Amino acid sequence: MPGPGGLWSAGLLLCVLGVCACLGEECVLGIVGRPIFLPCFYPQLLTSVNVSIEWRRDEEVVLRATWREDGDVEEWSVNRASVSAQALQTGNISLELPSVYPEHNKTNFSLFIISEGNHSVALCSVCLRIAASFSFPQLQREEAVQGNQTSFLCHSSGGFPEPEVRWLIDNTSEPPEGAVKTVVTPVPDTQLYNITSHLMVNISKDTSVSCSIENLTMNETVTATSIGADDSPVVSRASEAMWIFSTALSVVVGVMVVIGVGYQIHLDRISKRKKKEYQYEQQHSNRSKSLPLQLLNTS
Ligand SMILES: *[C@@H]1O[C@H](CO)[C@@H](O)[C@H](O)[C@H]1NC(C)=O
Ligand SMILES: *[C@@H]1O[C@H](CO)[C@@H](O)[C@H](O)[C@H]1NC(C)=O
Ligand SMILES: *[C@@H]1O[C@H](CO)[C@@H](O)[C@H](O)[C@H]1NC(C)=O
Numbered sequence: 001m002p003g004p005g006g007l008w009s010a011g012l013l014l015c016v017l018g019v020c021a022c023l024g025e026e027c028v029l030g031i032v033g034r035p036i037f038l039p040c041f042y043p044q045l046l047t048s049v050n051v052s053i054e055w056r057r058d059e060e061v062v063l064r065a066t067w068r069e070d071g072d073v074e075e076w077s078v079n080r081a082s083v084s085a086q087a088l089q090t091g092n093i094s095l096e097l098p099s100v101y102p103e104h105n106k107t108n109f110s111l112f113i114i115s116e117g118n119h120s121v122a123l124c125s126v127c128l129r130i131a132a133s134f135s136f137p138q139l140q141r142e143e144a145v146q147g148n149q150t151s152f153l154c155h156s157s158g159g160f161p162e163p164e165v166r167w168l169i170d171n172t173s174e175p176p177e178g179a180v181k182t183v184v185t186p187v188p189d190t191q192l193y194n195i196t197s198h199l200m201v202n203i204s205k206d207t208s209v210s211c212s213i214e215n216l217t218m219n220e221t222v223t224a225t226s227i228g229a230d231d232s233p234v235v236s237r238a239s240e241a242m243w244i245f246s247t248a249l250s251v252v253v254g255v256m257v258v259i260g261v262g263y264q265i266h267l268d269r270i271s272k273r274k275k276k277e278y279q280y281e282q283q284h285s286n287r288s289k290s291l292p293l294q295l296l297n298t299s
């Protein structure tokens with residue numbers, strides 16, 4: 001049975017020979033919600049017996065496996081992390097994580113070989129970087145609220161890490177200083193980010209404006225473009241229709257009011273004439289009943 005010293009020298013020898021390439025410091029990119037393999041190869045395991053390995057995330061043990069003489073494998077892990085059961089034969093002791101989360105960003109995963117007496121030797125160290133794609137941005141255009149300023153709102157969600165936003169006017173020029181206000185909001189529980197950027201510029205109606213959310217980690221840029229006049233007619237047509245409708249409505253109401261008033265006057269005239277006739281009859285038949293004669297005079 002090789003003691004810890006044996007493991008040490010075997011590991012060192014392999015490193016010198018360039019076999020333990022996994023001790024390098026390059027980071028592996030994990031995408032939120034997708035499984036990932038953290039690579040580690042160590043063919044030397046084949047010659048060991050009763051060998052135990054541990055994958056640790058920083059200091060925390062996430063997986064422990066022990067290969068017994070009789071071929072049994074004892075495996076213990078958190079969050080369904082796993083290594084191949086044939087790792088001893090293949091020397092491929094890569095760690096599989098079924099999913100990664102933003103809090104794993106920039107964490108080191110290391111593989112240790114544990115020997116009798118709890119001596120541990122690090123064989124692989126893999127750093128993990130995390131990214132998540134931002135949604136395709138939604139771009140809203142609102143013409144001239146005040147003055148000749150046009151306002152744009154660009155929203156994208158569910159990405160990681162914090163993105164950069166880039167506005168382009170007419171596909172070429174960047175907006176003037178102070179025209180852009182961007183807010184990045186962490187989404188609770190997921191640790192992902194939402195981004196909302198607001199642009200206020202003085203441009204003509206047919207000028208195109210685009211908003212890009214750049215995720216450098218993923219080498220990914222999502223862009224939405226508002227091509228101006230053709231893009232916003234829905235709004236202007238809608239308001240035109242509203243104007244026509246309200247004008248027509250006012251005209252109809254006005255006509256109805258005039259007709260109503262005219263008809264009322266007509267009714268009043270008829271009833272007054274009738275009243276006059278009635279009062280006249282009454283005055284002649286019963287003089288004791290005094291009626292407001294002034295009223296009759298006024299009509
Ligand atoms: C391997 O471990 C088992 C149980 O712990 C022990 O009985 C056996 O002697 C060990 N074999 C060697 C070669 O150390
Ligand atoms: C190592 O094993 C994993 C499965 O555990 C496999 O997906 C991966 O391709 C293997 N790598 C190599 C280089 O064989
Ligand atoms: C995640 O890691 C990258 C580098 O890979 C770093 O630029 C970024 O700031 C980190 N983000 C967080 C939220 O820790």
Ligand SMILES: *[C@@H]1O[C@H](CO)[C@@H](O)[C@H](O)[C@H]1NC(C)=O
Nearest residue numbers: 025058106107108109125127
């Ligand atoms: C990961 O390991 C490298 C060197 O091995 C070290 O510089 C870095 O600080 C470690 N990062 C963390 C988060 O422990």
Ligand SMILES: *[C@@H]1O[C@H](CO)[C@@H](O)[C@H](O)[C@H]1NC(C)=O
Nearest residue numbers: 061064114115116117118119
């Ligand atoms: C090795 O460490 C584990 C806990 O990490 C402990 O339970 C065990 O007793 C230790 N064994 C020896 C031989 O020190």
Ligand SMILES: *[C@@H]1O[C@H](CO)[C@@H](O)[C@H](O)[C@H]1NC(C)=O
Nearest residue numbers: 146147148149202203204205
């Ligand atoms: C800006 O508004 C002024 C009046 O408020 C108007 O005279 C001018 O033509 C407008 N310019 C543009 C580019 O719309």
Ligand SMILES: *[C@@H]1O[C@H](CO)[C@@H](O)[C@H](O)[C@H]1NC(C)=O
Nearest residue numbers: 168170171172208210225227
């Ligand atoms: C904007 O520029 C890109 C290349 O930089 C080009 O593919 C695209 O057609 C241009 N769009 C417009 C509207 O000019």
Ligand SMILES: *[C@@H]1O[C@H](CO)[C@@H](O)[C@H](O)[C@H]1NC(C)=O
Nearest residue numbers: 156157158185186187188194
């Ligand atoms: C993030 O954006 C999504 C989609 O637009 C939205 O449903 C969610 O409420 C937003 N969360 C926060 C914290 O802004």
Ligand SMILES: *[C@@H]1O[C@H](CO)[C@@H](O)[C@H](O)[C@H]1NC(C)=O
Nearest residue numbers: 146147148149201202203204
């Ligand atoms: C908008 O731009 C036009 C010319 O491009 C200019 O005449 C006008 O004064 C500007 N308006 C404001 C409010 O800056």
Ligand SMILES: *[C@@H]1O[C@H](CO)[C@@H](O)[C@H](O)[C@H]1NC(C)=O
Nearest residue numbers: 029215216217218219220221
């Ligand atoms: C990003 O992707 C482009 C093409 O898709 C490629 O040319 C470029 O090298 C990549 N950059 C990085 C940093 O991966």
Ligand SMILES: *[C@H]1O[C@H](CO)[C@@H](O)[C@H](O)[C@H]1NC(C)=O
Nearest residue numbers: 163164215216217218219220
């Ligand atoms: C954008 O995504 C790429 C990977 O697709 C990532 O490398 C980059 O850091 C991200 N950029 C930002 C600003 O998040």
